[in-house]
Amino acid sequence: xxxxxxxxxxxxxxxxxxxxxxxxxxxxxxxxxxxxxxxxxxxxxxxxxxxxxxxxxxxxxxxxxxxxxxxxxxxxxxxxxxxxxxxxxxxxxxxxxxxxxxxxxxxxxxxxxxxxxxxxxxxxxxxxxxxxxxxxxxxxxxxxxxxxxxxxxxxxxxxxxx
Amino acid sequence: xxxxxxxxxxxxxxxxxxxxxxxxxxxxxxxxxxxxxxxxxxxxxxxxxxxxxxxxxxxxxxxxxxxxxxxxxxxxxxxxxxxxxxxxxxxxxxxxxxxxxxxxxxxxxxxxxxxxxxxxxxxxxxxxxxxxxxxxxxxxxxxxxxxxxxxxxxxxxxxxxxxxxxxxxxxxxxxxxxxxxx
Numbered sequence: 097x098x099x100x101x102x103x104x105x106x107x108x109x110x111x112x113x114x115x116x117x118x119x120x121x122x123x124x125x126x127x128x129x130x131x132x133x134x135x136x137x138x139x140x141x142x143x144x145x146x147x148x149x150x151x152x153x154x155x156x157x158x159x160x161x162x163x164x165x166x167x168x169x170x171x172x173x174x175x176x177x178x179x180x181x182x183x184x185x186x187x188x189x190x191x192x193x194x195x196x197x198x199x200x201x202x203x204x205x206x207x208x209x210x211x212x213x214x215x216x217x218x219x220x221x222x223x224x225x226x227x228x229x230x231x232x233x234x235x236x237x238x239x240x241x242x243x244x245x246x247x248x249x250x251x252x253x254x255x256x257x258x
Numbered sequence: 259x260x261x262x263x264x265x266x267x268x269x270x271x272x273x274x275x276x277x278x279x280x281x282x283x284x285x286x287x288x289x290x291x292x293x294x295x296x297x298x299x300x301x302x303x304x305x306x307x308x309x310x311x312x313x314x315x316x317x318x319x320x321x322x323x324x325x326x327x328x329x330x331x332x333x334x335x336x337x338x339x340x341x342x343x344x345x346x347x348x349x350x351x352x353x354x355x356x357x358x359x360x361x362x363x364x365x366x367x368x369x370x371x372x373x374x375x376x377x378x379x380x381x382x383x384x385x386x387x388x389x390x391x392x393x394x395x396x397x398x399x400x401x402x403x404x405x406x407x408x409x410x411x412x413x414x415x416x417x418x419x420x421x422x423x424x425x426x427x428x429x430x431x432x433x434x435x436x437x438x439x440x
Contacts, residue, residue, distance in 0.1 A: 139345070141309075142337025149306035149338070153278070153313020156298065156436045161313075179302025184429040 097252050101228050102127035105235060109162065110137070112239045114189065116154050118147040119164035124193030124254040129164065144169035145176040152186045160242055164191040167205075167212050177247075178219055187242035190221070190249040197253040205254075216249060223249040259392055260418035261355050265326065266291040267392065268353055268411075271399045272324045276440065278311040279326040280304070282362030284355065286422035288326060296439035299425045299432050305334030308342065308352060315347040315407075318440055322349050329356040329370035336378065343382030348406040352384065357415045365417055376412045384410035 106117075106128050117132045118139040132138040141147040144165040151161035165173070170192050181188055195201060196209015216223045222241065226234040234250055241248035261283065269277065269292035276296040279285040284307075285299040298314075300307050311325035332339075332354055342350060358371040376386045387398045389411060402409050427435070 139341070141341050143335075145303070145306060146309045146335060146338050146341060149303070149309025149335075150313040150316075150341070152306075153310040153315070154317050155313075156310075156433065157314055157317035157440050158437060159317050176303045176306065180300070180306065183302055184433045186433065 097226075097228055097255075099127040101231055103131040105226075105231055106131040106135070108232065108235050109189075109239070110135070112235070114160045114162050114239065116151065116159060116161040117164065118151050118161060119191075120144050120147065120166065120169050122164070122166040122193035122195075123258055124166070124195065124252055125164055125191060128191070144173045148173055148176050148181060148188070151188050152180060152184075155186050155188060160187070160189075162189040162191055166193045167195050167208050170212070171208055171215070174215070174219060177221060181247045182220065185245055186247060187245045188247045189238045189242060190247070192249055192251050194225075194251050194253045198255065198257070201254065201257065212251075216251075221247060221249050223251055226250045226252055259395075259413075259415050260420065261357065261361075261415045262287045262291060262418070262420060262422065263392065264355055264395060264413050264415055267395055268324065268326070268399065272322070275322045275324060276314055276318070276436070277324040277326055278307045278314065280307040280328050280331040282328065283422065284326050284328050284331070285425055289425045289427075290422035295435040298436045299427065301425060301429065305331050307331060308335055308338040311350065311352070312338065312342050312345070312347065314440070315350040316345065319349055321440075322351060323347075325350070325352045327352065327354045328361075329354060329358060329375070330360045330368045332375065333368055333370065339379060339382040339384070342408050343384060346383055347408055350407040351402065351409045351411065352379070353411045353413065355413050355415050357417045359417055361417050376410065379410035379412070384408045386410045386412065389413045
């Protein structure tokens with residue numbers, strides 16, 4: 097996803113009362129995170145599960161949060177999502193970089209990239225793939241999900257190599 | 259001192275302030291000795307009580323937020339000490355009830371007896387207190403009342419065969435009670 101849209105997404109969500117952005121970086125989401133850092137609105141954690149814990153504490157304080165991560169971090173977080181976020185129905189937005197989407201991506205991304213859609217489905221986390229065309233609709237959807245106290249995920253495809 | 263005794267002393271001292279308790283026997287003990295709305299009983303997601311407590315502390319600067327951790331729990335999320343120490347919430351009190359074992363799963367040993375948890379906490383910007391008796395615990399709780407956090411209390415406890423009942427609140431009710439209390 098291009099730089100301009102990634103930066104716009106940050107402000108679009110911020111305007112819609114998503115107040116905290118917490119996670120572990122992904123180059124797929126580089127400009128989104130950079131925009132958050134410029135606005136002094138990012139907490140970088142040591143692991144993704146830690147980010148989910150902090151966002152949960154904030155959600156319990158009636159403060160909407162987004163947790164960003166690579167899909168490797170999503171795989172790390174499955175037990176936390178099932179035994180904390182879904183168990184207590186904590187309203188959080190996940191933003192996940194889809195590494196291994198391109199078939200010639202780096203070898204360490206390929207397996208998780210392949211099983212990611214099915215993993216999301218199996219754990220019952222509602223997901224939309226966010227693109228340069230549908231990003232506003234996807235953001236509105238995610239904001240509505242957490243208004244209804246439901247967690248959800250937005251996935252950004254990695255369309256480049258580095 | 260066993261965990262349940264120590265939990266009771268700290269929970270009473272916390273008053274109406276929020277407490278996030280680790281999974282396993284920790285949450286059960288807290289539920290049995292001092293159930294209240296602002297207790298977040300974490301029943302899964304081992305290791306994350308400190309992170310959930312940090313999120314609550316950052317958004318509720320007027321409340322003193324207590325984390326009831328175990329040695330097994332904090333060893334699973336040592337990274338949270340780094341994040342807490344870098345954000346330095348003044349209202350966060352991190353209590354580790356250390357029995358050198360995974361008591362909830364059958365007393366298997368942890369490695370907390372072989373390292374110095376308090377030194378790790380000290381190096382991540384906590385004010386630290388190591389407590390080995392009930393008398394000292396009461397003294398320290400009084401001493402920290404006017405102290406800014408993050409504060410780390412390492413309470414050395416012994417294992418016990420006493421078992422508290424399971425938390426009877428449903429997870430969604432635990433969530434709503436905490437939301438309403440904050």
